[in-house]
Amino acid sequence: MKIAVVGAGLGGLSFGACAARDGHEVILIDKNDEPGGVMALAREGGFSFEQGPLILTDLREDEAVGGFLASLGIHLETVRDDRGLSTPDFDLIPPEEYEGPDWRKRRLEELFPAEKKGIREYYRFYDALMEIRFLSGEKKGLLNQLRLLRAFLTVKPYENMTCRRFTEKLFSDEKLRLVFNGILADFCADADEVQCFTLPFVNTETAFDKRIPTEKKGKLYYPSYRYIVGGCQKLPEALCAYILEHNGRFLSRTVAEKVLVEAGRAVGVRLEDGREIRADMVVGCGSARDFFTELVGEEYLDGNYRRILRDFRPMEAVFMLHLGVDFDPSAFQKQSLCYYYGSYDLHGAVEKLRSGVYHRGSDGYLIYFPDRHAPAFAPPGCHCVTIYTVCPDRLREGDWESRKELFADELIRLAEEHLPGLSEHIVAKKIVTAEDYRRLTHMKKSSFGGAVPIWKQRNPPYLTPVKDLIFVGAQSESGGGVPIVLLGAVEAYEKAIRANRAEGKGPAAGPV
């Protein structure tokens, strides 16, 4: 089959790699020079920066993403790392000397002695969900079934609770609630919208100290957080190279303007320059609303798909400030990545995001050192610092372009509390606003990570009402993220090939 893939971001590339592996002819179409979408690098004054994912899970070759890549012969060097968490009143930064896997629990008990009972219950709940995660990937068997049942009974009383209800039930102090709910702001989600079973997985203890073992009894048990050595762009570059080595093509600087539909079936793509590419299957990604309203045409959708498109909520944008500096900032922040929360009011922060009010760093920001795992990103003697916040796609007052310098200066001032003297060491500066992200991703509304993980929300399904038209990428996934987008696209490919076969269009090549 000939498969036209609109968008060479992670979703399109992962789908394309599966298709290329199975002998299909893949044509990647992307408006950018390089593959990767938000995983491509930003560059300024001799420095490089990651403008998308920072720290990733599932990259080991005995985990799902690493295993998939290895099956294609792609082996990326990765390094395990962790992140710190800082609030206006206390820090949860890994101790210099390793204090065991429970150090955060003990530290929280010291900080909040009146909340000991709730803290212990949280970690019982955490352990049970980690056990369920592990056992779900194991062989069935009676013993495992019993272990699963025991773990399930531990979490069952909470299964109908949102993160807000759950943390309010366990903890009376809002500062403690923020330790677990704060990360939801990254997903632009209110604690009232997300099921509480999500909490352990977005707050995995192994993410907060790289010395915590990920194995139990010789088996991989907990997820581990890793960086790709040399930068995250190595992943899309490797997938793109794989496709090109397998008879594929990459049309860079090329905009797809229309999906060609004939008799309810996708038959190709019309490019902005008027050329038409005929194909047996078309894959789209990026903004679901833009793709279906503008490239496909809503008239081809059924009521159900239209409703999903109308109702699902994509995340908002990010404001990123990339700095090249001539000092070593890791003397002040030990970890490559630290979250600095500025407010305990998650609900208020999310309201602001959704109503176009930018908090200008006051609700929180991240400081990240990308060259720690990609030394070539900075010239000798220099380093990279990325400071970023979530933000509304459009500002209620003013626009990003005219206010970005002011916002960047404000973030530098805030960051100087942790990296003293920062402003005197800046030798390169690149500001990336929601407007830049819109251009980079070809979206009308920048949405940095896919669909907000709202409980029971349905996101646009991979198989669409138009035959041979598939939708992949962050906006077909809840919560987004590299492993979810990549594995989602692999699943989409398998479903698409199965649907194609079921129609009796002949055996597709390959093992699916």
Ligand SMILES: Cc1cc2nc3c(=O)[nH]c(=O)nc-3n(C[C@H](O)[C@H](O)[C@H](O)COP(=O)(O)OP(=O)(O)OC[C@H]3O[C@@H](n4cnc5c(N)ncnc54)[C@H](O)[C@@H]3O)c2cc1C
């Ligand atoms: C700031 C930031 C931080 C992140 N942090 C993490 C993290 O720490 N961990 C993690 O796991 N994930 C993280 N993510 C999420 C992850 O990077 C993304 O979910 C994933 O890379 C999205 O891939 P995609 O293919 O859906 O979309 P994109 O990367 O947006 O790619 C879509 C591509 O399609 C192209 N395109 C769209 N329409 C057209 C058209 N009509 N014609 C031509 N080209 C078109 C666009 O130009 C773009 O190149 C982060 C993302 C961002 C932005």
